[in-house]
Amino acid sequence: MSSFVPLSSEEQATLLQFARDTVYAHVLEQALPVLTGAAFTQNGAVFVTLRLRDGALRGCIGRFSWESPLWEAVRDMAIQAACHDPRFAPVRQDELDDLVFEISVLTPPQPFDGSLVIGRDGLIVSARKRRGVLLPQVASERGWDLVTFLEQTCRKAGLPGDTWRDEKCDVLVFQADVFEEHL
DSSP, X not given: OOOOOOOOHHHHHHHXXXXXXXXXXXXXXXXXXXXXXXXXXXXXXXXXXXXXXXXOEEEEEEEOOOSSBHHHHHHHHHHHHHHOOTTSOOOOGGGGGGEEEEEEEEOOOEEOOSOOOTTTEEEXXXXXXXXXEEOHHHHHHHTOOHHHHHHHHHHHTTSOGGGGGSTTOEEEEEEEEEEEOOO
């Protein structure tokens, strides 16, 4: 279990700028920045989401591992979201100024007990060697109820929508501290 200390609004802004600086440096083939400070050296699991200014998704990748410092996880996932999300071509230099960064710092997942709070809780569904993850904000952004959220998480894993009802399916719930740039 992680004992993550929530970030202040100033620390959130610093981490968002760090993610932006990292992607710029990576795309421009420059030295990657480093971030210091107690808040950023605590271990953390994160997702980094990139959107274009018009709101279109441009990349989103994360990891459920509390084994590395938060700043390293953000650095790695920012690069992955920008250049290795299989749904998109790598971010080009001419797109850099149009990106909006969002970071989701995750809590350790817990077993699903049959209920969750839309907008607060995210889902992980694992079955048949497949896994689907949807962040908490996805269900509220799309107006989904609990069953739809479960079904869509199964579909994200490449499974039939009702797989979550199977006793061999592992369903976990997690929360995220989500913050984004306001450009």
